[in-house]
Amino acid sequence: MTDYAIAGRNLTMQFGTFRANDDITLAVPAGERRALIGPNGAGKSTLFNLLAGQLRPTSGTVTLLGRDVTRVPAHRRARLGLARTFQLTDLLDELTVRENVQLTLAAQSSAHRVFWRPLGSVGTLAAEADAVLAQWDLGDFGDRLVRELAYGQQRILEIALAMSRNPQVLLLDEPTAGLSPADARKLTGLVAALPRTITVVMIEHDMEVAFTLSDQVSVLQQGRVIAAGTPDEVATDNRVLEAYLGEAADA
Amino acid sequence: MLTWLTHSVNGLAYGSLLFLVASGLTITFGLMRTVNLAHGAFYLIGGYLAYDLATDGTDYWLALLAGVVAAAIGGMIVERAFLHRLAGRELPQIVLTLGVAYIIGDQILANYGGDPVAPPTPPGLEGPVTIGDWIFPKFRLVMIGVAIGLALVVGALLKYTPTGAKVRAAVDDEEIARAVGIRVPLVFLLVFGCGTGLAAFAGVWGGAFTSLAPESGFEVLLLALIVVVVGGLGSIGGALTAAFIVGLVDQYGKVWFPEWALFTLYASVAALLAVRPSGLFGKAVFR
Amino acid sequence: MQFDMAKVRAAAAAGAVLLLVAACGGKDPSAKGAPDGDSKATGSKGSVTVGLLNPATGPFAALGTDVNAGFEAYLKSKGGVLSGYAIKVAKADEGTDAAQGTTKARQLVEQDKAQIVIGLVNSAIAYAVAPYMEDTAKVPLLITVAGADGLTRKQNGNTFRLSYTSSQDSMPLGPYTCKDMGKQKAVVLGLDYSFGWEAAGGFARTYEDAGCQVVQEIYAPLGTQDWGPYVNQVKKDADVVYVVAPGQDGVRLLKAYRDFGVKLPIVAHGATVDETILATEGSSADGVISSLHYTPQIDSPQNKALLDAADKGGNQYLEDGWAAGMTLEAALATIDSDPTPDKIRAALAGVKIEAPRGPLSFDAYGQAVYPVYIRKVEEKDGKRVNSILTSVPNVSQFGTYDPATYLGFPGYEKLKGSWSK
């Protein structure tokens, strides 16, 4: 049981009459790369929100690093070692890139409680933040407002922020969505290069990316897991093909 | 026993007045999501104009109509000239309509003076009804019926007529509504005019109930806002129910603990909003 | 300090970013209006600047407008000259809160150099302005409407008041209701704020001291839209209902009272049925007996002069403004030259005039002593009026009580609710 870095068991999420997740079980061992795929509306993002704590399940449990966190709010899960990115880039748009990093770092220590000194002058925040920026090739953009960044840079910043907190579990919600092919390749490379001590769960629409990056793939449809296995197994699964062809026909 | 009947019916009658005021707001605010703090000012326009005409000898119903039409046109002017530029931006809407309310209130003060005036009670509705030992003002009784009738009519218009469908479509998704050929700006203009026209109607009737002064605009506005929010934005039935509840709570609050009257009303509204932000009948809000 | 003052001014003024001053519109005080008024008038003894501080906005705007109109009408009738002094009027808007009220009071005194300030409707603002006038400005204040009892409870103060204290005009009504009308049990129905408690208290004290009983007290919040819940609570076995609700509240109260068919006769504080709302109240006011220091029905040359000059018909606020003009004239008559605020203050204390309301003088606390009229609403020539039933001369803020005894009573806000016990 403790082998799983993050796991959801029998998760159901009901919105009014709509059941977004229906008895989903998903257990990801430590160090694994897991991709979640499935058509639009399959419940992938809802599942992410349940795992990260933005939503509380109607029923079912969530464990993080062996601990039951079903009732633990998002910010506490974050402190336990969970980091996530958002499907639609969700950064602090009106703050600078550097401030985004500094705030993320401040959450790791007592620095976030300081209320009398400027953010950049607290402890080693400034130096650490600059190191992160340099590491992710964002050094030139530190003073820019996030909303002024190119979209690809924003996606990279999201991952940089998530990684700056040294998470044990990283949830990536469509990291390459909306990126130009070049940016997507760059980002795929960055994710592939993440150390194996980190467990990564990602939602990914681009099959090629998903299959390249992942060890295991889970396929969701209409709120259920309809298939799971290695990329090769899933790629040949009839139900999966059907689900995707069905979506193609709809669109 | 009869006293309690009187209290209860009167609570409903007062609630009906609140609904008349709030009905326009449920449309402009609840449906269109346009915050109109000048709603009370249009209430004043209707009331003062009808008072002016009626005291000059104009037929009552004609005076009423003139007040409603004037406020509807005024509302449409404000919508066309200013508000439509601020679609979806609630804060500027608040500041703008507050400004409009200040101007209208101040101009009424300048033209009519600040002494209270009252449009006449509708002809035939003066005096009380007597049933056995029970005495109740006719006008107030009729007002309950008018409120319910108005709720039914507005609700049905929105639900079952093509115009209503257009309005809902325009509010739900402006892009798509445009795409299917609905003239969204026109729809918004007319709907806003209806909202301010209803405010004026409430001004004429409510003015006969409570009299009018330039300050009355804001007094009724706060109560109407409460009704709309408690009822749930955009729900006509909710607004009617909320109006009745607020009317009854207000009535019994005044009877049982008069010294806490203002506190009880606002504190209970605050408590409700804190727990159920979408009001009694509003749809749950997803975040 | 003096050595470099001029330099400091010059240097700082040249260099500073005077945002604050800029926001004031860079107004040059001397450019502003010399206080308006009849600029052509010249006085044989000089001139006096009068600050009129009454509301032009907010719920009391109508009252303020009437007071100003009354004062200006009197001034006009005298050609802009009172007792040999040309009167310059500086007008300011009292507004709706103390912040604005004191700002404008300061503007009148410090910029317009008013030698006396006349006005104030809102008691909360009067409470804020009066100490400034007395301690800082040292300019006399003549209050024309604000009613709070406490404003004129200090001897040798700087504050004078022509209008009633909230309880003053009610006091003659107590014995009248009990003895003359023979109504033994009264219900008090009034507004739940200081004016309401004080007015009701003045009635209740004198009524009970005359040997009758207040059997029930009902107070409704200021701005009550619907009086239905309150009028329905009135005990049916009482003999009379005492009502105090000025302005819009009075309109609503009387209408609800009649609509719900309550049959008990009404006695009222005069402000409940004064001429500013009587027409709007219409038939619902018929038969109401009330007490006030004024009614346009007074038959005297002084009142006729007022009614002739005011195109709107008389009311208590016009009379307050008019009487303020007469008071100032009487005070100035005793000053030969150089009417400083100190001289005006001293002169005011001794003023005795024959106002439209009747003989008027000030007590040792600066509060006017005057006749109070018991009036009844009747229809006359198609118009409702407050006809005089009788009058009580020389009513002071202490009624028939000894000032020292009266001042020892607890405040009416503490007594509210205890009359019926």
Place this chain on the structure above:
Amino acid sequence: MRGLSTGRLTALAAGLAAVAGLVLLPFLTDSFYTFVATRMLLLGLFATAYNAVFGFGGMASLGHAAFYGIGGYSVGIGVTRWDWPPLVVLPVAIVLGAAAAAVFGIMCLRVRGIYLLLLTLALAQAIAGLAFYQTEWTGGDNGIPSISRDGLPSAVREGDGFYWLSLGVVAVCVALLWMYQRSPLGMSVVGVRESEARMSATGYRTGRLRIIAFTVSGAFAAVAGVMEVYLQGSVSTANMHWQISAEVLVFAILGGARHFLGPFLGAVMVTGLEVWVSTYTDRWMTVLGIVYIATALFLADGVLGRAGWAVRRAKDLRAGPAAAPAAAPKDRTELPAEAPA
């Protein structure tokens, strides 16, 4: 490279001049304008405090008159009943204002946007209702008159002295707010404004941050209320009127809510305008209404927002094609096109 460039020198000189102007104001103008300036300072502080919730916290409160009024009643009740000196009144007012604001914050945890606006309005109205009826304590509508300033040192009790006292208090408070706003705590409140989900996923307790924003704001709003009542010598329910809440909202918007000093500027402008216009006409409410409308239509980002925009534009123009590559206009064009809807 950041040495004393001409730009910085100019800014420094302007700053010094502004400070000098503020300090010397009583010498430069008459007692009336000094009084008006005192009010502007206090309302400016109130607006700056308000903006900790509004501009920086992203929560449009329509209930701040409650905290302002609580500060005022602390003076009224403390001084008239127990003869408290200012050094007792002030901490009490700060604690009460902060506590009330914390309650507001807690009540508002689940609401956003227009609902938050209405909820804060209802809460403030409930408190104003209490103030109106608990006459034993508050004096009801007449309020508490004749509040003595004798507790203040005699040098700063009146006129110019009180102006300098206010200037000092306001300067200290504004400086504290400035430090708070730039600190990790203040910045994380801004973070919550930008994205609550992001902040909580980063490990911040966003609900608590919202409550903190209210608490800080309420505490300083109460200080403004305290000083205002020392200035006026009286307090009444008018100090809690909901239109005060609306006015401070307009201050913030008009001046520029995204700028630290914007609301202060807005307060100065509106107060000055009110005093100035009402000198010439009784219809100043109409003028104020026109200003509100113009603000909503043309100055939604405030005067400072407009000014900042103009300055940036001028800079861009001046820099022209030779500008440093940092301008990178290419990046900007990609943003809207590729962002998923």
